[in-house]
């Protein structure tokens with residue numbers, strides 16, 4: 178069994194990550210506990226962030242909000258500030274698993290987990306969020322659009338931990354929606370998912386699409402839909418998404434099934450975002 182360390186501040190956490198053999202950050206533990214039970218966790222030391230102050234704050238910034246890495250997913254779903262500033266994020270976090278997982282899992286642990294099927298990255302990609310990282314050598318920021326590197330591989334380097342995610346506010350007049358399609362049950366991982374954000378700025382209309390569970394890493398594409406009506410926007414979205422879809426077959430669907438379902442998720446997300454805009 179790995180040894181559990183419980184640092185009392187960020188400097189101590191970073192020192193432990195730099196000096197211990199085979200260390201692993203312990204966030205909410207929902208993914209780590211499963212790996213432990215399956216005998217698949219090979220870390221010698223777990224660095225638990227539960228007692229590090231300041232990691233559960235949700236703060237307003239000049240451009241949006243900054244969410245501490247240990248913030249439970251459930252708070253992203255229920256917090257009024259999150260719902261007001263980034264409604265797409267609030268809607269997407271509310272689709273992760275079930276309330277029990279969402280109460281325990283953390284925002285930092287969620288993206289660090291790096292699973293290609295995760296719900297939240299789709300919204301974070303569309304919203305152009307940034308990940309704040311810290312190590313004994315200092316701090317850096319990585320755009321979420323560069324964060325997912327390869328299958329189960331993220332930009333988090335050895336000795337680093339995520340301290341926060343910064344999410345720019347949804348532009349005024351924007352409209353959004355998140356669609357998750359699961360073949361094994363409502364609370365299960367998605368077989369396909371899509372987050373759509375329609376933004377009108379400086380006379381141009383852009384559709385930003387985050388796509389999940391359909392390739393080894395979450396995908397992002399931005400489409401200029403200026404002057405388009407709903408039907409041409411849907412067609413443009415599907416045409417842009419199609420080349421990004423490279424499904425991994427599993428118990429939740431074959432390549433053919435997921436490819437077709439992926440385009441259904443994209444179409445549904447665009448139609449719902451369009452309706453969201455009409456309703457405002």
Ligand SMILES: Cc1cc2nc3c(=O)[nH]c(=O)nc-3n(C[C@H](O)[C@H](O)[C@H](O)COP(=O)(O)OP(=O)(O)OC[C@H]3O[C@@H](n4cnc5c(N)ncnc54)[C@H](O)[C@@H]3O)c2cc1C
Nearest residue numbers: 204205206207208209274282283285286287289295296339
């Ligand atoms: C039953 C079940 C169903 C699920 N269904 C879904 C689903 O439908 N959609 C979905 O999106 N997800 C789903 N998940 C995955 C869930 O979202 C993740 O398990 C969870 O978000 C991980 O967060 P955590 O804080 O518990 O991470 P942990 O289990 O603590 O850690 C996960 C990974 O992240 C690393 N890590 C943790 N915190 C940090 C940090 N601050 N900095 C750097 N690295 C860190 C750990 O070292 C580890 O590698 C499901 C999980 C379960 C158990």
